[in-house]
Amino acid sequence: MTNSVSEIRNASCFFVIGSNTTATHPVIGRQINAAVRGGAKLIVADPRETMLCRIADVWLRHQPGTDVALLNAMARVIIEEKLLDTSFIKERCDGFEAFEETVMAWDLSQAEEITGVPIKKISEAARMYASVSPATILYAMGITQHSHGTDNVKAVANLALLTGHIGKPSTGVNPLRGQNNVQGACDMGALPNVFTGYQKVEDPEIRKKFEEAWGCRLSSSPGLVLTEFFEAIHSGKVKALYLIGENPVLTEADTGFIEEAISRLELLVVQDVFLTETAQLADVVLPAASFAEKDGTFTNTERRVQRVRKAIEPVGNTRPDWMILCEIAQDMGAKGFDFESPEQIMEEIRTLTPIYGGITYERIDGVGLQWPCPDTKHPGTPYLYGERFTTPSGRGQITPISYSSPAEVTNHEYPLILTTRRSTFHYHGTLSRKVAGLNALRSEEQLEINPVDAAALEIEDGESVKVISRRGTVLAKTKISKITPPGVVSMTFHYAETRTNILTHAALDPVAKIPEFKVCAVKIEREIDYSTEYWGWGTGKD
Amino acid sequence: MTNDKRQMTNNKQPMTNNTTVTINGLDVKVPEGATILEAAHIAGIYIPTLCYCPGLTSEGTCRICLVKIENKKRLHPACRTPVKDGMVVITDDPEIERLRRVTLELILSDHDFNCLLCPKSGTCRLQELVNRIGFDEQRLNRLNWVAKDLPIDTSNPFFDFNPNKCIQCGICVRTCREISGVDAIAMGYRGYDLKVSTFGDKSLKESVCVSCGECVERCPVGALVPKNIQYPTREVKTTCVYCGVGCGLYLGVRGNSIVRARGDCENPVNRGELCVRGRFGYGFVHSPDRLSSPLVRAYDPLERTAHGMDETGRPGKPLTAPLVKREGRFVEVNWEQAIKYVSSTLVHYKGDEFAAVSSAKCTNEENYLFQKFVRAVMQTNNIDHCARL
Ligand code: SF4
Ligand code: SF4
Ligand code: SF4
Ligand code: FES
Secondary structure, eight states: OOSOGGGGGGOSEEEEESOOHHHHSHHHHHHHHHHHHTTOEEEEEOSSOOHHHHHOSEEEOOOTTOHHHHHHHHHHHHHHTTOOOHHHHHHHEEOHHHHHHHHHTSOHHHHHHHHOOOHHHHHHHHHHHHHSSSEEEEEOHHHHSSTTHHHHHHHHHHHHHHHTOOSBTTBEEEEOOSBTTHHHHHHTTOSSSBOGGGOBTTOHHHHHHHHHHHTSOOOOSOOOOHHHHHHHHHTTSOOEEEEESOOHHHHSSSHHHHHHHHHTOSEEEEEESBOOTTGGGOSEEEEBOOGGGSOEEEEOTTOEEEEEOOOSOOSTTOBOHHHHHHHHHHHTTOSSOOOSSHHHHHHHHHHHOGGGTTOOTTTTTTTOEESOOOSTTOOOOSSSOSSOOSSTTSSEEOOOOOOOOOSSOOOSSSOEEEEEOOOTTOSSSTTGGGSHHHHHHSOSOEEEEOHHHHHHHTOOTTOEEEEEESSOEEEEEEEEOTTSOTTEEEEOOOOSSSOGGGTSEEEEOTTTOOEEOSOEEEEEEESOOTTSSOOSSSOSOO | OHHHHHHHTOOOOOOOOOEEEEETTEEEEEOTTOBHHHHHHHHTOOOOOSSOOTTSOOOOOSOTTEEEETTOSSOEETTTOBOOTTOEEEOOOHHHHHHHHHHHHHHHTTOOOOGGGOTTTTSOHHHHHHHHHOOOHHHHHHTOOOOOOOOOBOOSSSEEEOGGGOOOOOHHHHIIIIISOOOOEEEESOGGGOEEEEGGGOOTTTSSOOOOOHHHHHOSSTTEEETTOOOOSEEEEEEOSSBTTOOEEEEEEETTEEEEEEEOTTOTTTTTOOOHHHHHGGGGGGOTTBOOSOEEEEOOHHHHHHTTOOGGGTTTSOOSOHHHHTTSEEEEOOHHHHHHHHHHHHGGGOSTTEEEEOOTTSOHHHHHHHHHIIIIISOOOOEEOGGGO
16 A cells, blocks of 8 residues: 555545455445545445445446556546646656557547446546545455456556645555455565565575575576466476465366366475365475464555564464474575574564564564664655655656456357455455354355346346356355346355356466456356256255 | 645644633643543543443433533533533532432333343443442332343344343444444334344344444443453454454453454554454364364375385375375374475475465565575575465
């Protein structure tokens, strides 16, 4: 996030796109809710009718996968009606002219056709966002999980740059990070192309620094990204895989392929809290301690590094992940893994990572610190880009983006769009599914389908149906509701019993390499085949 | 136009204490717009309250906090009466005392007094008021003291609602509207039948309630209480493990078990609030499904020979029959064996034949160590995590 969570309540205009905030980030959702009740404006762009749509001033119900067309149309309105922040663009941005050209080449009626949103609404939203301040944009997976997710993100940023809605309190572009420590995992260099703090592995200076600190030679070529791993495993290039706390069999797109790839591995080590679907395929399973059984830090979506503290002794014969890693590394004869506590590890991180330079356990004891925090005197950074952007020139880049349709489109055979969502009660699944109460609240998959489609298919509410894509079939119970528009159905991916990701499409965004979870073409069939006498499933006893 | 915009972002002026009130003869300086109750708190004067809850609007329904204001005929609820400069307030005299007693007696008259078995006993606001204000037993008996006998709503997996203990303070209703923004519950029915109910009087589970438990946290009595409540013997400050908001929370511990989670009021992210996952989702820590011992896949000797694999082939050497090995079963081993197995096998895969997936659930320190391990020991940059998902 460019801003802090606590700044959200002070914004006067929200543009929420591709985020069901009240369900996925409830505590942030509430703040939007409170601000809107206090008179702030709310624009929501979402194909599904989320809770926020109900209190929105403008709800843009665009077709899944048409975000760029929508955002460009908004930009066009902003340019046409001279709602730009021209001095901001002049002082701090590059690329406006080229952008203007691309955007003006598209007229609004084309956008209306593609997105399904009336021109009137697009203009209203654009005017509202451009003219009310402080204005802030919030987005989540609904923007990134597309074959052109990087384009989506840039198109969002363009809007903020055009209107100067960035780099001030309560004003910015705020991606809501999913898992609790996604931010931290990125910061720590659990990425194929960078060390900690986004320092590039290709940079010889940086590499030298790490080689000296770690006392070894380091590879200069960036590694594969997660979504390419399975390709490489399938083709035999990668033979051994070590997974910590991940369950790709449940969470990756096109799981059929993933499982086949895993079966070709020579060695699979899984380190986790539970025997997940993936762990069941492993050669070695190492039982890890949970967050309540170890010390450490998490970094949240607003870049705040906060303490995690050991509350209880490790349950059973488990060990904290850091301890297991140290032991394996030392057993392999490696130096530099003789840590006795996470605090010692943080001391090493801090010397090698400029943005974490001032993070010590002592300083973050109370309420944490927001990076960049270069030294132990620095108070942390509540919002980014106040002075300069992180581009080499320090100027914001307005990038022309043209719309391209989703990688998979509907056709006669697969007439419906499937888009995935999350439930309030679960997060991915491994943890929350083990909480009896959370399971009781939402114990099985629900396929949301619009009454129009349900009627056409003669499907009843709660009926079990087959959802079929080009890649596979899963069973799910239907929930007929107007939450999804006609032509679109939606499912979560929290349930091992219903592996939604067997259906999803593995088309990757060319830059960020994120699979297109949000759009794939499916068809739905009734499960009961009336052509046989046999009615359905078992005796109901098992 | 940009300048106008910038001006609009101006913050409010800081509050100054510019209003003087006299409470029980004591002069207090308070910010303009403060209530009498807030002024009394600043002066360190106790006024009993029941339906007041910091952070919510005050509705002034319970009338326990009535106070006298000089030159005004009626008594005024301290929790929602703003102070004026020069106001003279009396918070306690025999008349106020008597009125408070009567109000309290009315509340008590249909309350299900079973304090010994009530999970709230000891921290209950009603008990506190009875101790502070007291009641007249004779008068209470004349009120035909019969406890309500309504069905208890146990449908929610995390908390129960016992309407027989409810004092209709409305805090839960306001919480659900103002804090959670859900509006799942409201005061339904009239007069004596007044009660907290969901839309259409359905059970909580069938309502739109999202089980965030904010109302449970604030209910002053034993009407909304967590299921299987156990009081912790110590609390540990930590961070929620579920989503990127990163709410600060306290885990309540008893023995080696987590028995409660509550929001950390000092944390600037959530200021004491939590959602259903943060508040009630810690149960996975004690799940019987937790892995408790390292596991290594063992193979049927028959199967091995059938596929031409050497009995002594493991541990140590890389495997050669990848499709077969998935069919073995797990055996429990001790940590030394497991570590030995992993380290002696991994040695054979240094370089780009190896790949690693780290976790967004692990700590920063662990993510750092893992990428260091992959880069420095396994000599490859094939490391990623699930940020993309
Ligand atoms: S648990 Fe949350 S949503 Fe449910 S009634 Fe209470 S405050 Fe409202
Ligand atoms: S349930 Fe609790 S908070 Fe709600 S009205 Fe009754 S006593 Fe008050
Ligand atoms: S309490 Fe809820 S909103 Fe807060 S971090 Fe946990 S899961 Fe996220
Ligand atoms: S506390 Fe003031 S009226 Fe209830």
